[in-house]
Amino acid sequence: MQLSENIKETYSGQYDSESVEWRKMGAKYKALNIIELSKHIQFRNVLEVGAGEGSILQWLSQSSFSTDLNCVEISESGIEMIKSKQIPHLNDIVLFDGYKIPYPDDHFDLVICSHVMEHVEHERMLLREIKRVSKYQIFEVPIDFSFYVDKKLKHFLAYGHINIYTPGLFRFLLQSENFDVIRDKCSLYEDEMIRPFYKNNKVGFLLVKLKHLILETFPFLLGIKPNTYTVLTAKNDQKLKIF
Structure with a gap:
């Protein structure tokens, strides 16, 4: 299975210095979610699949999450930016x-795959590779x-989002591929992530905050329509079974 050429070309030059600050800000919260879900578990080595320009790895390194961090990435511009950061560990x-993924079976204690699956043409193929090389996954x-x-459609394709999820649909995808869900978290975007999109629209910003208040008041609704869904899983050795 190979990446489509048009998608490969798009992502090869995806990352530039203009987008770094916003990506780094978002990566902070992604890293905090990873740390929260994996507390009380020690990971000898960690692989990030789809590391982008390396901001999550940078935050995890600063937090001493693991002394053996590694990554694979499809974007050549992303790889160059990761190298330029000179991230410790x-x-x-x-x-x-x-x-x-060019590693042996069960090579990593943990694989991180953050904001990647929504971009992937053949989700189950990548999930099976992640499962093959790891014991735990986030x-x-x-x-x-x-x-x-x-x-x-045009809005989400502009972000490269070709797969759409709810928390339940994503759990279904994982469990049908024999990942065991250990812990999960539904999150809403922090104010500093939202404000850049509403610089000249105070009413729009207040409406978003009202929506967040309603979701926080009713956890059932938050479990259906958060902004992000994060989940810690472990693989089991079963094969996909239907019928």
Whole structure:
């Protein structure tokens, strides 16, 4: 299985210095979610699949999350930016084809895959590779679902989001591939992540905050429509079974 050429070309030059600060800010919260879900578990070595420009790894390194960090990434510009950061404890930095992870079975204690699955053409193929090389996994995905999500096709494709999830749908995907869900978390974006999109729209910002208040008041609703969903899993040795 190979990445489509048009997608490969798009991502090869995806990362530039103009987007670094915003990505770094978002990565801080992604790293905090990873740390929260994995507390009380020690990981000897860690691989991030789809590391982008390395901001999550940078935050994890600063937090002394692991002394053996590694990553694979499809974007050549991303790889160059990761290298330029000179992140302590980051060892392997590998350009890969989007599906084949070049490590032996059970090589890593933990694989991190944060805001990647929504971009992947063949989700189950990548999930099986992640499962093959790791004992534990942490996934985070944006929750883009709405009942009229098809009306926003151009919007989400502009972000490269070709898969749409709810927390329940993502758990279904993982459990059907025999990942055991250990802990999970539904999150809303922090104010500093939202404000750049509403610089000249105070009413829009207040409406978002009202929506967040409603979701926080009713946990059942938050479990359906958070901004992001993060989950810690462990693999089991079963194969996909249907019928």
